[in-house]
Amino acid sequence: MKVEHLSKEIDQRLIIDDISFELKRGEIVGLIGRNGEGKTTLFRLLANHYNKTAGNVFINEENIDRHRDLYSQLFYIDSQYHSLNGMSPLQISKMYQELYPMFEADRFKNLVVRNELPLTKTYRTYSKGMQGLLQIILAICTNANYILLDEPLDGLDFYVKKQALQLLLSEVADHQKTLLISSHNLEELEYIIDRALIIKAGRLVKDYHLDEVKEAVKKVQMIFPNNELPSFVTEHAMIIERRGKVSVGIFAELTDEILKEISKYQPILFEELPISLEDVVASQVLDEAELNKSQQGGTSNE
Missing domain, CATH: 3.40.50.300 (P-loop containing nucleotide triphosphate hydrolases)
Structure with a gap:
């Protein structure tokens, strides 16, 4: 069809x-x-x-x-x-x-x-x-x-x-x-x-x-010095969650070049997590303001 x-x-x-x-x-x-x-x-x-x-x-x-x-x-x-x-x-x-x-x-x-x-x-x-x-x-x-x-x-x-x-x-x-x-x-x-x-x-x-999107898209939890996310990271990732010092982001791609640039900011933690359909959808359907609202109980995913 x-x-x-x-x-x-x-x-x-x-x-x-x-x-x-x-x-x-x-x-x-x-x-x-x-x-x-x-x-x-x-x-x-x-x-x-x-x-x-x-x-x-x-x-x-x-x-x-x-x-x-x-x-x-x-x-x-x-x-x-x-x-x-x-x-x-x-x-x-x-x-x-x-x-x-x-x-x-x-x-x-x-x-x-x-x-x-x-x-x-x-x-x-x-x-x-x-x-x-x-x-x-x-x-x-x-x-x-x-x-x-x-x-x-x-x-x-x-x-x-x-x-x-x-x-x-x-x-x-x-x-x-x-x-x-x-x-x-x-x-x-x-x-x-x-x-x-x-x-x-x-x-x-x-x-x-x-299968293709899960191969390409990466979910990462990360901590940076002074608890500040570099602008380079926010330009390349949708931040879907913040837990104290830990930020969790979805990268549409995580190439060697991107990883090399991120390493310059000396992350304290930069660890890949298992990614779910809900993670991928959240990164595509919601903008960051909506994500923040949903984490406070204001919006439910469909």
Whole structure:
């Protein structure tokens, strides 16, 4: 799937601003950004729940707005606006058989029963975790090649979350399905995604493979004489934490030349630390003022 120059304006405000990216078959891609940055709006545009202000989406090189049958290759349930609340799983199955020609009704029923979800109770009566698990079962049974999941693991307890992840990962491995998934929990995403798309103020600010970025990006804890960070360090690193005399920074790269220059300032401590997805995202999504605020409890990462 290819997204080209996608934009959305709402009430004369640009919510999605000229976003382009590609999704390959068999990939698991994380869509990451804080609340209000445009993640849900992007999902709605891809699924045609919103009209596009500009841009195009292609599947197999075909424009999906000109070949609307290709929308059956996409799965997305809007957590805020959907028609499932008054329906039981059996009624949901019947509706989705009409929407998705390749929908596997028997598999859907078997997975619902196997995961101990009530067949005759309505979606509205399910707990948030049960609703999330049912959505994931529904997603894989549509046989859509591109599955868009907005906070799918939110509200799931450990056991149900493990079941849901096993279902998703098996589907990707066995059938080369592609997942575009957002989550507040970056630690969860880190262990399942191949790629991260970072969105800020409606713009795609980074698109990278985790293995590559973790190889290049370095997290370092450091102490300098007089407890003063040299300007050369702050020019090359995003300072994400300060603990007394210790500063922790993220370097987009840490070349021999940069290390040589830093050594001139005679650091008392300059030690590399393990880097996480949350560290990388913080260095890309937040500026230093926002980081300081988040460390004081004012902002949460999404």
